Amino acid sequence: MVINMVKQMTRRRFVKGAFGAFLTLFGIGSGGYVYAKQIEPSLLDINTQEVQHPFIPKSFEGIKIVQFSDTHLGFQYNLRQFKKLVKKINELRPDVILFTGDLMDRPNKFTEINNLVPLLQQLHAPLGKYCIYGNHDHGGYGSNLYRNIMETANFDLLLNESKAIKLRDGSHIYLVGIDDAMLGRPNMALALKGVPVNSFKIVLSHAPDLAETISQYPVQWQLSGHSHGGQVKLPFIGALVTPPFGRKYTEGLYRIGQDQQLSLYVNRGIGTTRLPFRFLAKPELTVFTLKT
Template identity: 45%
Template sequence: MFQQKIKWKCVISLILFMFPIATYLYASHFETKSLSITWTDIKNPNIPESFQNVKIVQFSDTHFGPNFSHKQQKMLIDQINEINPDIVVFTGDLIDKFREYTSEKKYSQTILSQIHAPLGKYAVFGNHDRGGGGGYLYEQYMEEAGFTVLVNETIKIKASNDDYITISGLDDFLLGKPKVQHTLQHLQEKDFNILLVHEPDAVDEVLEYPVDFQVSGHSHGGQVQLPFIGPIITTSLAKQYVEGMYSLKGKSKPLQLYVNRGIGTTRMPIRFWSKPELSVFLLKN
C-alpha cells in the first residue's frame, strides 16, 4: 500500500512537471503555425445585387520577422488564394520591427504581391507600421505589392455595372493621425459602407456615421487565453472588443464589427487558445 502511494505521487509529480513544458511547446511551436479560417455571411439590405456573394478575405497582424518565416508567409498567401477572394483587406501591423527587418523585406514584398483579388487589395496602417521606422516606408512598400493603402480616405469599389460599395480606411489610432469626421462625414446611408481601422475600440467614435461594417485587428485575440477565463492580457484600444463579431447600434443604422485575431505574434512568440485567423466574409443582400 505504501509503495503504491509513492508510485502515484511520482506519477502526479511527473505530470505536474511535464504539463507546463508541454503547454509551452504547444504554444510556441504548434499553435503559432496553425491557421483557423472563419467564414461569416454579412447580410445587409444596402448590398447591391451585383455584389451578392462577393467574397472578402481579411488578414491582419502578420508581424513579419524572425518568428515568421518566408515559408510560412508563402503558405499564408497560398491559403488566401485558394479561397479565391474578390477583395482582400489587410488591417495593419505587417512587420514587427520595420527598421530591423532589412534583408528579408524585399522577398516578403514579392510574396505579398502574389495575392490575387479582382476587385482590389486594400490596407491600413497599424501601430507597428507607424512605429519602428515604418511610418515613411510602409505605404510605398504595400503599394508596390499591389495594395491600395487607405489613409483617412474613402473610395468606391465598382462592379461590372454602376453598382458600388464604399471602403474607407482610417490612420492608426495609437501612433497615426486618424481623421474620423473628415473621412466618414460624406458617407451615404443608402450605400453599403465598409471601414478598415486597426484598433477595434475606435468603433465608439465611428458609431456617429453610417458605417455598416467595421473590420479591425490589433487584439491578437489576447494572444494567450485561458479556457473559461479568456484573454490574460488585452492591449490598448482592444480591451472592449477582442475577437469575433459584434453587433452595435449606430446613430443612423446598425453597425457590425469584426475583430480578427491576427496571424503573427509580438513580444513573445507564443499563442495559446487564440489561433491565427483568416476571416472570410460573404456579402449577402
C-alpha cells in the same frame, strides 16, 4: 470629427500582462509551453461570415472578401510561413483582399523587404487589394516604408479616406480606412468625405476599441485586428495579453451601438508580438461573403 486617442502606449501595463501570461504558460507545464510556442502559432483557422444589409447592391451577391491581419513579420514569423499564407489566401479565390495592419513587427529592422514585396504582389483579387496602418507599421520609423511596400505590391493604402468598389453595372460599395489609434491620427469625418450616406460601407480600423465612436457614423461594418485574440487565453478567464485599443473587443463578431447598427469583426491575426506564444487564440483568416 477627429477621433480622440491616447498618444503614448501604456507599455508597462502591456508588458506586465505579457509577463503574467508567460508565467501562466510556464505554470501549466512543459506541454502547454511547447504547444503555445511551437504548435498553435503554426495553426490556421479559416472563419466565415455572411454580411447582409439592405444597402448592399444585388449585383454584389456572393462577392467574397478575405481579411488577414497582424503578420508581425520578423518576430517568430518568417517569409517561408508567409509564402504558405499567400498560397492559402489565393486558394480561397477572394474578390477583395483586406489587410488590417501590422505587417512587420519592427519595420526598420526587417531585412527581407526585397523578398516580401514579390510575395505580396502574388496575392490576387480582381476587385482590389486594400490596407490600412497598424501601430507597428508606424513604429520604428516605418510609416513611409510600409506605404512604399504596400503600394509597390498593388495595395491601395487607405489613410483617412474611402474607396469605391465598383462592378461593371455601375453598382458600388465603399471601403473606409482610418489611421491607427495609437500612433496615427484617425479621422472618420475626413475618411467619409464625399461618401453617400445611403451606401454600404465597411470601415477598416486596426484598433477595434474605436467601435463606439465609429458607430456614431452612418457605416454598417467595421473590420479590425490588433488584439491577436488576446494571444494567450485561459478558460473562464479570457484574454491575458491585450494592447491599448484592443482590450474591450478581442475577437469575433460584436454588435455595437444603441440599435446595434454597427457590426464589428475582430480578426485574431497571424503572427505574434512581444511573446512568441499563442494559447487558445489560433491565427485566423476571415472570409466574408456579401448577401443582399
